[in-house]
Structures are given as C-alpha cells and as structure tokens.
Amino acid sequence: MRSDAASAAAASLLEVRNLRKFFPIQKGFARRVVGHVRAVDDVSFVIREGETLGLVGESGCGKTTTARCILRAMVPSDGQILFRTREGRVVDLAPLSRKDLRPLRPQIQMIFQDPFGSLNPRMTVFDNIGEPLLVNGLRDRRARMARVEELVGLVGLRPEYMHRFPHAFSGGQRQRIGIARALATQPRLVVADEPVSALDVSVQAQVLNLLLELQGRLHLTYLFVAHDLSVVKHISDRVAVMYVGQLVETAAAGAIFTRPRHPYTAALMRAVPVPDPRLPSGDVALRGEVANPASPPPGCYFHPRCPFAVERCRAEPPALREVAPGHLVRCHLAEELTLPGIGADDGGELGAPAPGLSASTGPTGIRA
C-alpha cells in the first residue's frame, strides 16, 4: 500500500489510510457493549485526480460505510482520510469538527442511489438544485437562477422544467436532477453510491453516458460504489474489491478483469450471468455465505469459502501487498494462483473461444 501511495502521491486527490469504522453491539438494559461490527476494517486506497475508482462488493461488505466516512457523514473509528483541497493543501478529514469541515464540504459531493427519496418533494427542481448554492452563500436569487439553469442544461434537462416539482419527472430525469445538485458547488470529488442500480435498463445507459461525459468536461474525480460488476467495469479506471470490511484487491480495471489475483474477485466475476445464452456463465463459484463482520473468522476472512485455502490462511491474516505494479492483493497465495478472469477488454488477449468456457472449467489451481 505504501509504495502505491508514494508513487501516486503527486497526483492523488484522496488517500485513505487504514480506515476503520466499528459499530458497537449493545445488549441489555444497561446497553453494555458486547462486541463490534467491523464494518470497515483497515481499508487503504488512493484516488488520483480525474480518475474513477470503482468500489465493489456484496451487501454488507462495507463499501457504503467507506463512502460515508469519506464524506464525513460518519465519524471513522480510526485511520486517515487525506484530501487535497483546491488550494493544494492536504487535509486529514477524519478528525475534523463539523465547523472545520464546512469550508471543505463543497469540494466533496454525493450522488445518491434512490432518485425518489433523495429529492425533496416539496421543493421545485430549482430549489432542490439551488439549495447547496444558498447554503454556501449564493444569496442572490437571480445569480442562483442563472447557475441552476446552467446546471440543468449540463445534465441534459430542459430549463423550462426548472420550476416543476420532482414528482413530475421519471426516475432517470430525477437522477439527472440529483447529479446537477451534486455538481452545483463545483466539487472535485464526487462520491456516487449505486447511482444507476435503481434505474431501468434502458435509462441506465443514459445516466452512465452522462457521468462519463461530465467527467471529461468538468475534470471530475469519481468514487463509484456499486455491486454490479458490468457497470463498474464500464465506468472505472481502477477497481477496488471489498469483502467483510476489508479491501481484498485493487488494480486497473483492465488488469483486474482479465487477470484477477484474489480468489474472491475471480469468484465474483464468474458469478455474473452474461446476457448471451451461448456463453454459459453465472457459475456457483462459492459455497457458504459471507462471514459475519461482528465475528470474522481467524486468519484470512475469506478462507472458509475459498477453494484454495491452506493451513496458513486459517491462522495468519494476509496483508494487502503489491504483486504487480499498481496491483494490490490481500492473499497469501496471490503469486501461486492463476485465476480466470472475464476478458474481451481492449487488451483483447482472450480471444474467440468464449472466455466464459475456460472460466466454467474452474480455476487452474495451485502450482505450489
């Protein structure tokens, strides 16, 4: 991790170091603390300026908690969140008070999952998008109007619609309004938590295209949290995979999809059903269920489900380490394993015979 951080230090916009967020489990009348849910357990990563980092994992893996800690909607239990401000200062967001956070808030904004719940139904589109501007001191209604009009145009909505209420819009249009609101304060980092998962298939593509287009035009940096691997692959430059509160693998999108190094990442990819009946996929690659983050197993958290687990995995927790330039893995066996990915990216090293077929014959196994 350190070496990755050092090499990218110059261009990094956000660096998360050893982030932890534990929720206490209370019991009985006295609300005695009997344990902790380790929602985020030692997560470190870097987001470079202008790139998209896709954060994937199954429900309960801590991806949303990580995003909320970065937004400081939650107070992290431990760790650092180093953010490079517009002025070039590096600030640790983790220990800041609400008052100290205020001037930084405009620079980090969020796009929400649910376009129906995230807009105030009693406020017009203009008021919804203008609210962050008002809060940040743009009192002049006419100036605000001009800025909102510009934002509405930016996300592809007609300015005439500005004075309507959210209920008059479809899910995709509402998500555009939510995006306009997030962009109102000219943020540098946009945290998007499942921004397309509530949308219909035919509308998802429109919103993904919009996000890509805005990124190019406004030089935005995205932290894109999602569970859908195809969406993440489509939008991300780099991908980070989480499992039970830990980061298990992070690498460039092309590299992680063609050659995953962690057995969990590979299993996740094999489980995705491909929309082509000629490519059998959607494999049952894992037995059992996700570990309980309140009492994770000893050693590697993934070992009870891992087909390659050896004695060492049961006893010794693996560290996140660099196995190839920019490719970090939390697995003792990362070097020994050859895991199938899902190819056909621009590298194109996996050719005509459907890569899904090689995947379904199972991982090649350990060459120890």
Added chain:
Amino acid sequence: MTDRAPAPVREDARLLSVRNLKAHFFLDEGVVRAVDGVSFDVFPGQVVGIVGESGCGKSVTVKAILQIVEQPGRIVAGEILFRRRSWGAEGDAGGEAVVDLARLPPRGPEMRAIRGAEIALIPQEPMAAFSPVHTVGDQVIEAIRVHQHHWRPEGPPVSRGEARQMTVDLFRDVGISMPEQRVDAYSWQLSGGLRQRAMIAMALSCRPRLLIADEPTTAIDVTTQAQVLNLLRELQRKHRTAIIFITHDLGVIAQIAHYVVVMYLGRVMEQGPVDAIFHAPKHPYTRALLRSIPSVRSAPRARLPIISGSIPHPFNRPPGCPFHPRCQDALPDKCARRVPGLVAVGEQQAVSCFLHHDVEDRA
C-alpha cells in the same frame, strides 16, 4: 453449469396458455392498462422468461395467472388456460382437465386448490413473504397440510409429524444445511440466501406443475444468486416443473430461460427461443435493449448506445405501438396510429412490429 435441460419437445400439451390477457386498474384518475393483450404458452418442463422494465406489466401478468391482482385492478378480457390434474370423485388421480383460470372466482374453492398447490409462487422479497412470528418450518408444514391431497390423494390426512419430516427433507433438497435445526428458525434469523431457499422449499412443498418466480434473485447478492439459479435449474430438470421466470436482468434470462417473452407497457413486443432473442432479435425494442446494457465483456469507458426518452407514465400511453415514440425505426404514418399484432415470423418466434408484418391488432 448451465447445461440447461434440452428444450422440451413441442408436443401439443401446453401446460398453460395465456390468450390475449388484459388486466386493467380502475383508478379515480383514469384506467391504467397494465396488461393489455398478452399471449404466450408454457410447456411442461420449460423455463419461460418474461423480461421487461418497470411498468411493463410482467408482475401483473403472473398475478393474473394466480388470480391475485389487487383492487382496483381486475382481469377484463382474455383466457388463461391451465391443464390441471383432475381429482375424480372416487379419488382416481389420473386424468387432466383444462380450466380457464380467468373465469374462476378468485376466492372460490377451485382457485384455492390450484393456487399454491399446482401453481406456486416464489416472491421477490422473501423477508416480506414469510411471517416473522411463525417459524419457517411451521409455515411450510401449514402449506403441506392445507394441500395434503397432493401428497396422498387417498388414505389418512398427513399428520403434523409427517409434515415436519417432509419439510426437513424439502429443506435438505434445496440445499439448506442443518435442516433439522433450520425448520425451527424464524425468517429473520436466516440470511438472504437461506431465506430464499426456504421460500423455494415452500413453493415446492406441494409439487406444483408450474412455478412462478417473480424476480427471485433481485434482492440477493450475485454469488448467492448463482446458487439460487442453479438450484432452480436442478429442480426443473429433476421434477420437470415448468417455470415462469420474471426479471429485468437480461443476464439472468440468458442463462436460465428456454423461451423468452419481451414486454413493454403491457404488451408483448417479441417472443421466441432464448438463442433467437439474443442473437437474432427482430423487434427494435429488444435490439435497443440488448445494445444498451454494459456487459462485463464489453470495452470499458466506451459510450453506450442508448434508448432515447423514458418509459411513459401509465396515464400517457402513446397511441399505436407503445414503443413508437422511442423507436428509431418507427414508420411515421403507421406506428403512431395502429397497434401491431403479435405475429409469428419464424418457427417459434413472434414479433409485434410493422417492420416485419402488416397485421394490425384489432382485439
């Protein structure tokens, strides 16, 4: 996985035949034509996937089959012909009879004997479908005892103890570990995957001939989804149960269905064998839908082809073909005025689009 059972032979023994079904909702603001002329067939042992976006009427279609369309909605036209087992007066369990479910009173004894026993439902959200104050085992035992003649048409009624043993066996069949303990668990004590398995066990408890799965994997994670799909596939192969599988996920459809029905705004746009739908789609909607989904196999960060506009509000249904305002190939004078009928264009493929035929739907 996915060695799907070979597509069943098209013997003329349709298990279910939906003919021009219409289910409308009568609201104060107007009539919502949620299902507006849907036809398709299901054969024994076949997995029929119904795919469509929100508001396309896929859920209302299967609710109509089970006669559980909520007020103020009701079936206004069409037939739902179901080949049911007939239980003769003397208890001979041999024959079959075709009934029109749309004509049966929803709360009558015949419909109640079919619902749950011959046609079972796996709902989308197993958390909401199970009662939280009864153990999951008790709920399955209840289903078995209510429909016990399917287990034993003759002879004494199934006792509680027997039903419990059957439940344990069912739980084992659907891959629930430690079934003896899990029958006494409450639904909220189970994980999402186990809960969905328990729901499948309950749906299978009366050995239905037709299983309706309404987005059974939407609420669960991708690795668990793979397990559930595999389980359904295995059960379908073993018992030759026909399955109607509803989803908006084209990946899931491609991997599980034999035959696909594509719906949009209450109408069938296209239907055909899974390979034809994915490799030779005829309807502009099917084609656009397939192009617009990002795939794990497609190039990263490329612009996706899109379908312009959005799904119209149910009160603003466009006249003519429901898809024409978003269709790139719409014929200006025709598509906006006339409704295309669903017409066969291949051996088993049918499409409702004027680009392929000139037949108007007059129903």
